[in-house]
Every structure is written in C-alpha cells, then in structure tokens.
Amino acid sequence: MADRRTAGGSARVRRALCVAGIALLLAGEYVAALAVRRHVVGFQLRETGRPLPFTLESALRYRAIRRILSGEGLPAVDRELEAPAGVRTFAYDTTGSEYVLATLCRLLPGELTLTDRIRWVGAGWFCLTAPLVTLWIRRATGSWTGGAAAGLLYAVGAASVARSTGQEISHENFALPWLVAHLALTTCPPPRAAVRPGTAAASAACLSVALATWDLTQYWVMLAGVARLAQWWRSPWPWRDPRARPAIVLLIGVTVAWAISPYLRDHGLPWSPATLPLWALLAGMTAAAAGVRPTLCRVAALAAATVVGTAAPLVWSGRYGHFASLLWAKLRFLNRKPADPSLLTFDQRILWTPALHSADGGILRLLFPFALPLTSGVVVVMWLSGRLKRLPFPGFGVQLFFHVLSVLMFILLVRFHVYAALTTAAVLGGCVAWAGRWRPLPRVAVVLSAALLVAAEAGATLGRAEVLGATPDFHDQLEEMAEWMRRNTPPGDVVLANFQTSPFVLAYGRRPIVLHPKFESRRMRARVEAFARLLFRGTERELRDWAEQFGARWYVYSMGEFSGRRPEYSLRYMADALDPPDEAPARCFEFAPHRLARFQCVWQNAKYRVFRIVPSAVEAEADEWARRARMAVESGELGPAEDFAAEAWRRMPGHAQARAVLDQVARLRAAGFRQEGPPP
Numbered sequence: 156m157a158d159r160r161t162a163g164g165s166a167r168v169r170r171a172l173c174v175a176g177i178a179l180l181l182a183g184e185y186v187a188a189l190a191v192r193r194h195v196v197g198f199q200l201r202e203t204g205r206p207l208p209f210t211l212e213s214a215l216r217y218r219a220i221r222r223i224l225s226g227e228g229l230p231a232v233d234r235e236l237e238a239p240a241g242v243r244t245f246a247y248d249t250t251g252s253e254y255v256l257a258t259l260c261r262l263l264p265g266e267l268t269l270t271d272r273i274r275w276v277g278a279g280w281f282c283l284t285a286p287l288v289t290l291w292i293r294r295a296t297g298s299w300t301g302g303a304a305a306g307l308l309y310a311v312g313a314a315s316v317a318r319s320t321g322q323e324i325s326h327e328n329f330a331l332p333w334l335v336a337h338l339a340l341t342t343c344p345p346p347r348a349a350v351r352p353g354t355a356a357a358s359a360a361c362l363s364v365a366l367a368t369w370d371l372t373q374y375w376v377m378l379a380g381v382a383r384l385a386q387w388w389r390s391p392w393p394w395r396d397p398r399a400r401p402a403i404v405l406l407i408g409v410t411v412a413w414a415i416s417p418y419l420r421d422h423g424l425p426w427s428p429a430t431l432p433l434w435a436l437l438a439g440m441t442a443a444a445a446g447v448r449p450t451l452c453r454v455a456a457l458a459a460a461t462v463v464g465t466a467a468p469l470v471w472s473g474r475y476g477h478f479a480s481l482l483w484a485k486l487r488f489l490n491r492k493p494a495d496p497s498l499l500t501f502d503q504r505i506l507w508t509p510a511l512h513s514a515d516g517g518i519l520r521l522l523f524p525f526a527l528p529l530t531s532g533v534v535v536v537m538w539l540s541g542r543l544k545r546l547p548f549p550g551f552g553v554q555l556f557f558h559v560l561s562v563l564m565f566i567l568l569v570r571f572h573v574y575a576a577l578t579t580a581a582v583l584g585g586c587v588a589w590a591g592r593w594r595p596l597p598r599v600a601v602v603l604s605a606a607l608l609v610a611a612e613a614g615a616t617l618g619r620a621e622v623l624g625a626t627p628d629f630h631d632q633l634e635e636m637a638e639w640m641r642r643n644t645p646p647g648d649v650v651l652a653n654f655q656t657s658p659f660v661l662a663y664g665r666r667p668i669v670l671h672p673k674f675e676s677r678r679m680r681a682r683v684e685a686f687a688r689l690l691f692r693g694t695e696r697e698l699r700d701w702a703e704q705f706g707a708r709w710y711v712y713s714m715g716e717f718s719g720r721r722p723e724y725s726l727r728y729m730a731d732a733l734d735p736p737d738e739a740p741a742r743c744f745e746f747a748p749h750r751l752a753r754f755q756c757v758w759q760n761a762k763y764r765v766f767r768i769v770p771s772a773v774e775a776e777a778d779e780w781a782r783r784a785r786m787a788v789e790s791g792e793l794g795p796a797e798d799f800a801a802e803a804w805r806r807m808p809g810h811a812q813a814r815a816v817l818d819q820v821a822r823l824r825a826a827g828f829r830q831e832g833p834p835p
Contacts, residue, residue: 274321305584330369380432472669
C-alpha cells in the first residue's frame with residue numbers, strides 16, 4: 156500500500172515536472188520570438204532616434220485603430236477613402252482585427268505613444284504563433300523534440316520575422332495564430348484515428364476567424380482541400396465516417412467565415428478558386444452517404460468540381476481574376492518581369508510590384524539562409540529514395556506537399572514567404588521527430604544539427620536587422636508633408652496623390668483621398684489606371700478635369716518618377732509610358748512646375764510637391780477676364796487691359812492669355828504708345 160502511494164506520488168511529481176517543462180518551453184519560445192522582433196524594431200530607434208510612422212495599407216489600419224480608441228468607431232461607409240463616394244468599410248477589406256488590437260492597446264501603459272503600443276501589441280500577438288507551431292507538430296508527430304525544433308525555428312527565422320516585427324500592421328500577423336491553432340486542433344495525435352467533435356468545432360471556429368481577418372488564408376484552405384480530397388479519392392467515405400471530420404471542419408470554417416464577413420460575402424467566397432476541392436468533397440461525401448458505389452462517388456465529386464469550376468469565374472472574375480492574371484503572366488514570362496510594359500495588362504503591371512515580385516537569389520538568402528536549402532534537400536532525398544512510401548507519421552506527406560507548393564509559390568510571389576516559413580518549420584520538426592525513432596547516435600546527430608540550424612538562423616536574423624527593418628528613406632519628408640497638409644489646408648479638402656502616398660495623407664494629414672492602395676475591385680484599379688494614364692500620357696487640363704470630378708482641391712506629387720533606378724517598379728511602367736511625351740503633366744510636375752497653370756505649387760520638400768488645383772469654374776472666370784483684357788488692348792485701352800489681365804492672373808496665375816496681354820501692354824508702353832484707340 157505504501158509502495159503504491161509512493162509510486163502515485165512519484166508519478167504526480169513527474170507529471171508536474173513535465174507540465175512545468177512544457178510551459179517553460181512554450182514561454183521561452185514566445186519570449187525568444189518577441190525579443191528578436193523587438194531587436195529589429197529597436198534598430199529603427201538607433202538609426203532615426205524615434206519610431207517610424209506606418210505607411211501604405213498599415214497607415215489605414217493605424218487610422219482605424221486610432222478611431223476605435225477615440226470612440227469614433229468605424230463607419231459603415233468611409234467617405235474619406237476614395238472620395239467622394241467612399242467605400243464600404245467592412246466590405247472593401249478584411250476588417251475586424253483592429254477592434255482586438257485597440258482593446259489590447261488600452262492595456263499597455265499610458266506613457267507609451269499609440270504607435271509604440273500598436274507595435275508592441277502587433278508583435279506580441281503574432282508571437283503566439285511560435286508556441287502554437289510547437290503544439291501543432293507535437294500533435295502531428297507525438298514528439299516534443301520535433302515540436303520544439305519547429306517552434307524555435309519559427310520564432311527566430313528571418314522569413315517569419317521579416318513582416319511580424321510590428322513595424323507595419325498586417326492582417327496576416329493577426330490571422331496566423333488562429334490558422335496555426337486550427338492546424339493544431341485538426342491534427343490527430345498518434346495513434347488516435349480521428350479528431351474529437353468538440354475539438355473539430357474549435358478548429359472550425361479558429362479557421363473562420365483566420366479567413367475573416369486575412370483573405371490569403373484561402374490559399375491554405377485550397378491546399379488543405381486538395382489534400383483531403385486526395386485522401387478521400389483513394390477510399391471514399393460518407394459524412395459520418397470519423398475520417399471525414401477534417402473535411403467537415405474545412406466546410407464549416409469556410410461557411411461560418413462567409414456568413415460573418417461582409418468582405419468575404421462581397422468577394423463571393425463560396426465561388427472562389429480555393430473552395431473548388433471543397434465542392435468536390437461535398438458532392439462525393441453526400442453520394443457516399445446515400446450508398447452510391449465508390450466509383451460513382453468519384454464521378455459525382457468530379458462533376459461537382461467541373462460544374463463549379465466552369466461557372467465560378469463568371470462570379471469571381473472581378474474579384475479574383477486580377478490575381479489569376481498575374482500568375483499567368485509570371486508563368487508566361489518565366490517569372491521575369493518584361494522590360495517592355497506593353498507586354499502586360501495594367502492589372503498585371505500594377506500587381507507585379509515589390510509585395511508580389513519574384514524571388515531571386517538575394518531574397519532567398521535573406522529570408523531563408525539555412526533552413527530552406529536543408530528542408531528542400533530532405534524532400535529531394537526522400538523522393539529519390541522512395542521513403543515517401545514509408546512515412547514516419549500519417550500527416551508527414553501532407554506537410555511535404557504543403558512545403559513544396561508553398562516554396563514554389565514563394566518563388567513566384569515573394570508574399571508567400573509567410574507560408575514557406577511555416578511549412579519549413581513543420582518539415583524540420585517532422586524530420587527531428589522522425590529521428591527520434593532511430594538509433595541513439597543518428598538521433599543525437601539530427602537533434603544537434605537542428606539546434607545548430609536554429610542558432611544559425613537566429614544569428615542571421617539578428618545580424619541583418621537593418622535589412623529586415625523598415626527603410627527610413629523619405630519618412631521625414633512624408634511626415635513633413637502630412638504636417639503641412641494638416642496645418643495649411645481646410646478640413647475636408649480632398650487630396651489627390653499616388654496610391655502609395657495617399658494612405659499617409661489620410662492617416663497623418665487627416666484629409667480625404669481619391670486613390671486607394673488596395674486593388675480588390677475593378678473600380679479601385681480603374682481609378683489608379685486613369686490617374687497614371689493622364690499623369691504620363693494626358694494633358695494638364697485632362698488631369699485637372701479628372702481630379703475635379705472627385706472634388707480634389709490639392710495634388711501631392713512624389714518626385715523621382717524619372718529617375719533611372721528600377722523603372723519597372725515606377726508609375727511610368729504601370730502607365731506603359733517609360734518615355735512620356737513632352738506635354739505630359741508629370742514632366743512639368745517634376746522639372747518645371749512654374750509652367751503649370753491649373754496646378755499651383757504652394758509647398759515642397761526634398762521628395763514631395765504640393766499643388767493647389769485650380770477649379771474649372773475659376774479658370775472660366777480667368778478666361779473671361781483675359782477676354783476682356785484682349786478686347787481692351789485691341790481698343791487701345793491700356794489701363795483697363797492691364798487691370799483685366801491682372802485680375803485674370805490673380806485668379807489663375809500662369810494664365811497664358813493674361814500673360815500675353817500684359818506683355819503686349821508692356822511693349823506698347825515701352826514704344827511710347829499713349830493715345831486711346833486701337834494701337835498702330
């Protein structure tokens with residue numbers, strides 16, 4: 156009896172120590188992840204002496220968080236975005252995470268600025284992903300060592316650190332912990348055959364949150380759907396089969412996300428390319444539940460995929476077609492951006508920008524200095540040796556599939572390094588877990604190699620903080636321009652600026668903007684296309700008239716459009732005007748602002764020029780005064796002619812007719828002409 160009590164007490168102690176060790180491991184991964192990201196952010200302070208502001212779409216999210224904290228909330232229709240009509244706030248973007256971030260910001264000390272609080276909260280929230288990766292791989296492999304290797308690599312690897320430091324506010328940083336939690340809950344720890352119903356419900360809820368807050372979660376849904384469909388195809392099962400639960404989780408998660416997200420409803424999520432495998436599963440499992448033979452079940456699945464795949468583009472072409480067009484262009488030109496912009500459509504040119512450009516050797520070495528070559532080598536060796544037929548645990552083949560596809564997508568579109576980083580960590584964790592079944596010497600060698608790999612990745616990340624951090628170029632000029640706009644323009648005045656500058660004008664200059672930095676609708680892309688075309692291929696009057704229809708009163712020009720550096724990423728390239736005509740407004744904005752009559756330069760710094768837009772009604776008034784001046788000078792009335800011309804010039808400095816009259820009056824007076832009547 157005493158021996159049993161002693162044994163029971165020892166078991167409880169061992170369990171307590173085990174739980175404490177696991178908690179320490181997970182906490183250590185979280186702290187390491189946050190410390191690395193704060194090190195990168197701290198590089199900003201050493202370089203600039205202050206935190207940098209948010210830019211591009213992050214500036215819009217900063218503005219949304221600021222509105223929530225001030226009690227204004229987010230409007231149903233934001234009239235300051237794409238003025239004057241505005242945009243539907245909850246339909247134009249995956250909005251929702253801003254409320255959570257704002258709530259967490261309130262918990263931080265008040266002496267921190269809002270920018271600092273957002274950066275701490277953004278990085279702190281994302282760092283939950285590292286311990287969740289550990290739990291995911293632990294459930295998949297049954298190995299805490301493999302889970303620890305995966306979690307630590309994800310905590311310190313450059314690819315996962317690059318966009319998660321909090322320097323910019325991105326939807327992915329909020330959604331990824333939810334997505335990895337979904338993966339951990341859906342994965343069945345060996346030797347269990349199926350996920351439990353309660354766990355499946357929690358997994359579906361996590362997936363729906365990830366989908367509703369980050370649209371690129373659809374990529375993972377598509378890959379998971381393909382993997383589940385391949386498993387089902389080998390041996391079709393009905394709805395009630397425990398093996399169907401992961402597929403049911405996907406279906407419920409997508410359905411709930413579509414129901415709760417106005418953005419996903421507006422984009423037609425059920426008809427997106429990502430859901431095509433789910434339609435096949437839905438039809439196939441329904442047929443199997445009805446007792447149909449397996450062959451006919453497969454026919455039903457194939458028929459559903461064919462029908463939906465044929466009809467869906469009619470629904471989503473305006474929402475997803477531009478992205479499909481970019482992928483086609485990348486494949487057509489072998490992943491190299493053509494020097495001739497006319498070979499691409501406007502949608503392809505404007506999307507093929509740094510966020511979605513192709514990965515070259517420099518980017519590969521920066522984001523994956525050690526881990527990606529190693530895991531890629533593992534995939535190749537396993538493939539050549541035929542070991543894929545004898546997998547160490549059931550989900551390892553799916554992990555390798557996800558990894559290969561994500562790396563290929565990363566090479567096509569750098570944006571997908573988010574998924575490449577996640578699958579690289581998973582493959583490393585799987586390999587370490589597999590080594591746990593080997594003999595002691597090889598097992599120790601693999602574990603030590605994994606530890607060295609994680610240390611090397613951490614050293615590369617810490618040593619390249621200046622590259623992973625935000626570039627300080629032009630931030631001072633941006634802030635100076637926004638401060639001038641806020642102090643010197645009337646509230647409510649609409650501002651025209653390129654789509655890269657516009658968010659900063661709205662968030663920090665607090666003025667409505669014409670152009671939007673997100674290209675999720677044809678209307679948004681059409682505005683940017685019209686602006687670029689008129690700027691580089693139109694006339695001054697055409698550009699003014701186009702801006703005026705949106706109520707624009709000011710124009711902010713970003714200088715440097717004609718610099719020779721990387722013209723393929725310039726607005727000239729997007730407008731298919733690498734060599735604009737001499738009369739193009741952009742040439743005057745850049746080199747001769749004094750020649751402009753309808754855009755009056757009122758302020759400038761090293762990067763930006765601010766122009767007051769002369770309305771067409773004011774130009775018409777100036778034309779009328781100039782006409783009177785012309786009639787007066789033709790009648791020999793030099794005094795009235797000079798007064799009329801001066802009035803036209805006052806209303807519209809640079810007016811060509813007014814200048815001509817004033818020059819003529821000056822010549823006549825210099826010639827001694829004094830009498831009234833027509834000049835000789």
